[in-house]
Amino acid sequence: MTKHHIQTTLNGDEIDVLVEPAQSLLDVLRDELHMTGTKEGCATGDCGACSVTIDGNLVCSCLVLGVEVGGRNIETIEGMANGDQLHPLQDKFIEHVALQCGICTPGLLIAAKHLLEENPDPTEEEVRYGLAGNLCRCTGYQKVVEAVLDAAQVMQK
Amino acid sequence: MQNLRYEAPETLADATALLAAEDGMARVLAGGTDVIVQMHSDLIEPDLIVDVKNIPELTEIAKEGGAYRFGAAVSGKTLMLHEDFNKTWPGVMDGVRLIGSLQIRGRASVGGNLCNASPAADSVPPMIAAGAVASVIGPNGARDIPVEDIVTGPGQTCLDKSEIVVSFLLPERPPRSGDAYLRFTPRTEMDIAVVGAGVNLTLDDDGACTAARVALAAVAPTPLLVAEAADALIGTKVDETALEALAAAASAACNPIDDKRGTVEYRIKVAGVLARRAAAIALERAGKNQ
Numbered sequence: 001m002t003k004h005h006i007q008t009t010l011n012g013d014e015i016d017v018l019v020e021p022a023q024s025l026l027d028v029l030r031d032e033l034h035m036t037g038t039k040e041g042c043a044t045g046d047c048g049a050c051s052v053t054i055d056g057n058l059v060c061s062c063l064v065l066g067v068e069v070g071g072r073n074i075e076t077i078e079g080m081a082n083g084d085q086l087h088p089l090q091d092k093f094i095e096h097v098a099l100q101c102g103i104c105t106p107g108l109l110i111a112a113k114h115l116l117e118e119n120p121d122p123t124e125e126e127v128r129y130g131l132a133g134n135l136c137r138c139t140g141y142q143k144v145v146e147a148v149l150d151a152a153q154v155m156q157k
Numbered sequence: 158m159q160n161l162r163y164e165a166p167e168t169l170a171d172a173t174a175l176l177a178a179e180d181g182m183a184r185v186l187a188g189g190t191d192v193i194v195q196m197h198s199d200l201i202e203p204d205l206i207v208d209v210k211n212i213p214e215l216t217e218i219a220k221e222g223g224a225y226r227f228g229a230a231v232s233g234k235t236l237m238l239h240e241d242f243n244k245t246w247p248g249v250m251d252g253v254r255l256i257g258s259l260q261i262r263g264r265a266s267v268g269g270n271l272c273n274a275s276p277a278a279d280s281v282p283p284m285i286a287a288g289a290v291a292s293v294i295g296p297n298g299a300r301d302i303p304v305e306d307i308v309t310g311p312g313q314t315c316l317d318k319s320e321i322v323v324s325f326l327l328p329e330r331p332p333r334s335g336d337a338y339l340r341f342t343p344r345t346e347m348d349i350a351v352v353g354a355g356v357n358l359t360l361d362d363d364g365a366c367t368a369a370r371v372a373l374a375a376v377a378p379t380p381l382l383v384a385e386a387a388d389a390l391i392g393t394k395v396d397e398t399a400l401e402a403l404a405a406a407a408s409a410a411c412n413p414i415d416d417k418r419g420t421v422e423y424r425i426k427v428a429g430v431l432a433r434r435a436a437a438i439a440l441e442r443a444g445k446n447q
Binding site: 002020021022024043044045048051059060062063064065068111130132 | 161162163165186188189190193194196197198206208210232234257258259260261263264345346347
């Protein structure tokens with residue numbers, strides 16, 4: 001199979017990668033670039049565990065082909081903390097214990113960050129709808145919603 | 158998919174030529190939220206993927222006189238961010254907003270939703286009710302096809318293998334027009350319609366309905382345009398009697414299946430209820446839209 005040479009920006013770094021046409025962006029991130037923070041849940045766009053942003057647009061990386069992302073700006077969970085300095089959402093997820101097994105957490109954090117960028121002061125309902133594409137089988141969502149609402153308050157200060 | 162080729166042409170002519178020249182299986186890629194799932198679950202094994210998102214005609218939203226034309230590959234999210242389109246066609250947007258999650262709408266397009274040809278596609282009934290016409294291009298030229306004529310069965314369309322849906326034209330709105338789409342699902346998000354109903358209507362100065370279109374989803378092998386249901390509204394003030402006649406006509410048009418989402422009897426009943434509720438919302442929106 002002919003591989004395509006893709007040049008793109010990942011978490012602020014310009015990268016080059018060879019991808020096969022059928023490879024999803026998720027597989028390119030995990031298997032070619034060894035960025036394993038982004039998780040595979042369902043691989044059919046139902047669970048949101050593989051959420052990333054492309055040019056600021058929230059998507060499931062399992063439903064994007066690697067060959068599509070040349071010249072784009074991709075953000076994954078690896079780009080969320082600033083060195084050792086956690087993002088306020090990450091801090092609040094820890095403080096509120098908004099995770100147990102952790103598989104959904106990178107996707108939830110990416111989706112929550114996207115939500116707060118578009119709507120810095122959401123209501124509880126807006127948070128629940130905003131995160132409806134991210135499934136979590138551990139927390140029952142309540143702690144996640146509380147963490148996001150708390151982070152929103154901190155980030156507005 | 159050992160020999161899968163990926164092409165991202167920048168013109169319609171190149172795209173249709175690529176599709177026409179492919180002897181094996183070719184698939185058009187817009188948002189990929191159906192095609193990539195089918196590829197990765199081995200339901201399809203295409204030889205060629207033609208990504209159409211670099212073709213300007215497929216990604217633009219523009220006014221043509223008073224009418225709206227938007228590209229078939231425009232994502233749901235992009236439509237959601239277009240304020241005037243949302244104001245003009247709130248019912249179409251009711252359907253678009255119900256497709257998948259935010260993540261899915263960031264990629265999924267109305268053109269893809271239509272060409273995937275599911276009887277339960279949420280954006281299709283309001284597009285049919287809106288009177289949207291698809292602009293289709295192939296190696297032998299362009300043709301315009303009303304949206305209700307595209308889907309011919311589950312997963313089947315009337316398009317030739319080298320044809321592409323380029324864009325949709327939605328007619329100019331007369332004053333006092335409104336549209337709405339409702340679907341029934343057990344969950345509020347991330348679910349597939351048990352039944353969907355779209356209604357688009359126009360009122361005259363006295364509040365009488367002068368034009369209406371009603372379309373249903375998930376109650377037949379294809380999305381349905383139900384002329385009898387529209388006729389029940391036209392010439393009335395969309396009062397209780399008219400709404401009852403509309404519900405009866407909508408239920409009578411159904412030819413559903415039993416499946417895990419609902420039974421035949423349930424779908425027939427709910428189609429009438431939803432059509433009636435959608436008409437009430439369309440009526441309210443028409444009243445506000447002087």
